[in-house]
Amino acid sequence: ATPTAVMVGTGRAAELGMLISSSEALQTAHRVTTVVLDKTGTITQGRPAVTAIRAVGNRSVDELLALVAAVETGSEHPLAEAVVESARTRGLSIGTATDFSAVPGQGARATVGGHLVQVGNRTMMVAAGIDSAGFGGAGPSADELAADGQTPIFVAIDGEPAGLIGVADPVKEESVAAISQLKALGLEVWMITGDTTRTARAVADRVGIDNVLAEVLPADKAGRVAELQADGAVVAMVGDGINDAPALATADLGIAIGTGTDVAIAASDITLLGGDLRGIVAAIGLSRRTVTTIK
Numbered sequence: 605a606t607p608t609a610v611m612v613g614t615g616r617a618a619e620l621g622m623l624i625s626s627s628e629a630l631q632t633a634h635r636v637t638t639v640v641l642d643k644t645g646t647i648t649q650g651r652p653a654v655t656a657i658r659a660v661g662n663r664s665v666d667e668l669l670a671l672v673a674a675v676e677t678g679s680e681h682p683l684a685e686a687v688v689e690s691a692r693t694r695g696l697s698i699g700t701a702t703d704f705s706a707v708p709g710q711g712a713r714a715t716v717g718g719h720l721v722q723v724g725n726r727t728m729m730v731a732a733g734i735d736s737a738g739f740g741g742a743g744p745s746a747d748e749l750a751a752d753g754q755t756p757i758f759v760a761i762d763g764e765p766a767g768l769i770g771v772a773d774p775v776k777e778e779s780v781a782a783i784s785q786l787k788a789l790g791l792e793v794w795m796i797t798g799d800t801t802r803t804a805r806a807v808a809d810r811v812g813i814d815n816v817l818a819e820v821l822p823a824d825k826a827g828r829v830a831e832l833q834a835d836g837a838v839v840a841m842v843g844d845g846i847n848d849a850p851a852l853a854t855a856d857l858g859i860a861i862g863t864g865t866d867v868a869i870a871a872s873d874i875t876l877l878g879g880d881l882r883g884i885v886a887a888i889g890l891s892r893r894t895v896t897t898i899k
């Protein structure tokens with residue numbers, strides 16, 4: 605590569621709202637065959653909001669939400685922030701949690717007012733020996749929430765089913781166009797997420813993604829990227845979270861969402877400053893043009 609051609613490329617990139625860390629990144633981008641997109645905060649806005657709360661048993665919805673918010677105050681997960689925000693909006697007084705522990709990719713638990721409160725996905729409930737059939741009652745079921753692309757959060761108190769909370773994270777307006785443009789460039793597009801298969805599938809359908817890797821634990825995301833590479837793919841991984849950093853580093857090209865975590869940005873070759881996924885299309889297009897110029 606001549607330095608001049610690369611400089612023109614990276615200068616144009618800045619105009620397009622992206623930062624490219626090295627000339628190598630631009631050299632790699634035109635070879636990419638497969639784009640793997642994280643779901644939460646990458647395809648979706650990453651600003652989840654509570655849509656439904658169901659109390660199972662004799663606690664009121666407000667009592668349930670106050671207990672859950674006490675646990676989630678200790679968690680940095682975007683879903684946790686949505687729950688705490690919902691409790692604040694309702695003016696609930698949020699208690700103090702002790703013995704907090706996060707279960708990465710599953711949820712969190714703590715003691716609140718003498719009660720063990722466990723909050724998380726179905727896997728976490730199953731692991732705790734709590735019957736997921738015990739979460740029935742009025743309002744949308746976990747499966748109905750998931751079929752709508754929402755994330756169902758299960759709540760158990762003292763080892764018994766206590767509630768279900770639905771959280772929705774709308775897709776970014778540009779995601780649909782970006783994904784159809786990536787496919788038009790002949791690229792294979794995948795979604796990767798720790799969320800449940802049903803929720804992931806519903807969101808994938810909404811944005812036109814055929815290939816879904818769901819229920820992937822944070823520690824396994826990089827391994828899934830490596831499997832695609834072993835099958836011959838040249839992978840661009842796009843993500844925003846701490847969770848995504850190892851996968852971003854493993855991919856041939858790591859692309860971070862500029863509104864995401866610093867760890868993800870540091871692990872990446874390209875940063876999309878505004879988080880608009882059409883930047884991936886621009887980066888690959890730019891790379892194809894730049895590399896052609898060099899040849």
Ligand code: ADP
Nearest residue numbers: 644679681684709710711712724725797798799
């Ligand atoms: P993602 O890949 O979407 O960022 P994570 O790997 O962080 O997801 O988490 C996977 C799933 O675990 C979430 O979709 C959620 O169901 C559950 N989960 C994780 N942390 C929490 C939490 N603090 N509160 C509730 N649920 C959680």
Ligand code: MG
Nearest residue numbers: 642644645845
């Ligand atoms: Mg994410």
